[in-house]
Amino acid sequence: MKKINSVFLILIFLLTACSSLPAEAQSTDQPVPMDVFATKTSSPTPIPATPTPTQNQTPAQVLKFWHPWTGNRGDSIAELVEEFNRSNSVGITIEAVSIADQDHLVEMVESAIDTGDLPDILAAPADFLQSLYKDEGILVGLNDFLSDVNEGISADELKLFPTSFWNQGIVGEERYAVPAEYNFHLLFYNQTWAQELGFNAAPTTSEEFLNQACAAARFNASDADDDNNGTGGWIYNTDPLTMLSWMQVFGGGDLPGESSRSSELNTEENRNALEFLQTIYQLDCAWTGKENTPYRYFAKRYAIFYSGTIEDWYKQTVMDSVEGNTDEWTVIAYPGQNGTPIVNSENLSYAIVRSDAGKESAAWSFIRWMLSEDQQLALTEKTYSVPVTLGVAQQLADFLEKNPEWQKVLQYIPLAKPTPLINDWNVIGSLLEDVGWQLSLYYVKAADIPAILDNLDFMANEVLDAN
Known part of the structure; x- marks a missing residue:
């Protein structure tokens, strides 16, 4: 005590x-x-x-x-x-x-x-x-x-x-x-499953996050349950603050504020962040489900990570009770550079x-x-x-x-x-969400990412200039 x-x-x-x-x-x-x-x-x-x-x-x-x-x-x-x-x-x-x-x-x-x-x-x-x-x-x-x-x-x-x-x-x-x-906004993380996969600590870098997500995906792809094939890693999430968090993981994510009304998101840091998200999705270490909430997937080991908020804590405990899930889980920050935690609210x-x-x-x-x-x-x-x-x-x-x-x-x-205190955050947030969706399209290549960010800047500045 x-x-x-x-x-x-x-x-x-x-x-x-x-x-x-x-x-x-x-x-x-x-x-x-x-x-x-x-x-x-x-x-x-x-x-x-x-x-x-x-x-x-x-x-x-x-x-x-x-x-x-x-x-x-x-x-x-x-x-x-x-x-x-x-x-x-x-x-x-x-x-x-x-x-x-x-x-x-x-x-x-x-x-x-x-x-x-x-x-x-x-x-x-x-x-x-x-x-x-x-x-x-x-x-x-x-x-x-x-x-x-x-x-x-x-x-x-x-x-x-x-x-x-x-x-x-x-x-x-x-x-x-x-x-x-x-x-x-944090990551929900299944500690019990991670330990069974050989990981004794939560990821503190994006590389460690990728490794654990892919290990869980490989396990589900090779076990006797065909229903969980294609699952196991991180549930792909394009929420605006999820996208912003991943940009900040790589040292980017600087948004316009009261002192600067210009959007300049086509930076090396943000390009690296989007390439990471595209990579984890293309490797099948991130996936999208038919259900619009992650709670059952997490309780049934269809995901070792999901992006959520503190509001999800209670809902996850309820689903665990329904599904009989006894795994120990926790929440962790997004793993930033040099181990710096990224937590947006x-x-x-x-x-x-x-x-x-x-x-x-x-x-x-x-x-x-x-x-x-x-x-x-x-x-x-x-x-x-x-x-x-x-x-x-x-x-x-x-x-x-x-x-x-x-x-x-x-x-x-x-x-x-x-959350950034700008009047147009809801519009800029929806643009970030759209960027995340584009990265999941099979025909979008890494070479397209600079153009995606240029287009994001153009549309964001149109909104900012209009206000």
Whole structure:
């Protein structure tokens, strides 16, 4: 137990230290080895629950809350909303609406801007919220709420938020959003099967990844089960953040940002990344399945790797139970150059839509309550999600004893990079996805890759110039 507690305390120290480093220095850190956690220090100050609304609040407010969570996460959010509605002392009622997925949520909000029928609270992608604040002007600045004596967030409490994620919700000096979810993009990895194939450690380079994927593919091709022929390696995945992660593995993946509005992706590093993806696919060490989820394939050893997110952890455990899978598996970072882990994170943030002072204060009371220790702990224990602050550190010890592999997720927090904060990320992401699809076509050759990247740059710059 002491060792687990020390993991969190050292992790908090790393996060505090990372906050003073430049971005380029942070990106090269390694995950902390488990055998170095031996020093016990004082516990961090947790973010307290806030049952009492601020004095500006009008009692008996009814607020609409739109979010994209479904499944287990959506059910857990619904339970917390019900608890808040029962427990708050001034009669605030939150009416939560799950809007299927992020893309549909964005469409619904854009439509609501035209009709004026907007929600009061949003949980949405950070880049979309930035556009709502800067371009549409419909979000409330949160600085006054953050500094509120009763319901604000103190300087000590702010240190418990990963700096790279906390800094996403700011324009100039004004904060318009606070973190709601960090969804890391990682590789699910079957340790038991890998060991049976002769691999005693997870891959730390792209070459090692290729070797293990191909070994699993060869095994399935040569065993007595004809149904699994053509499977075994990595389930080929063209998700935008998967594509970006592989580019970063080879030292590329630099996307345009606020300071540079030009796409220049036809680089040697990105060409090497695409050649790697094409090679692993052409060698049949990566494959595509008919099912649109990887969970059953992974449980039945049709794949030794798949690209997923923290959201997939719970779903994989459910499928393992259904299929009777007892293999030990874990999540690993994408294996970058010189062993540098690559972890990208797709984040959601909370924001408040402009209305009147009473509703805005009530909305902040709910958001602040959701950020409190008890709620973050409940979400992690039910959904395996990453807590948005490390104030729940000590209370997660029991959870980690039951789920020791999940501890690796926390070790990646200092290394995780948020989705690029550009308004056109959704369009550029779809272009990256299309590039991944092109690489899987049998008639596309390695010699075509520079032209594919040139075309990607052309289309990306068309989008950027139009905005």
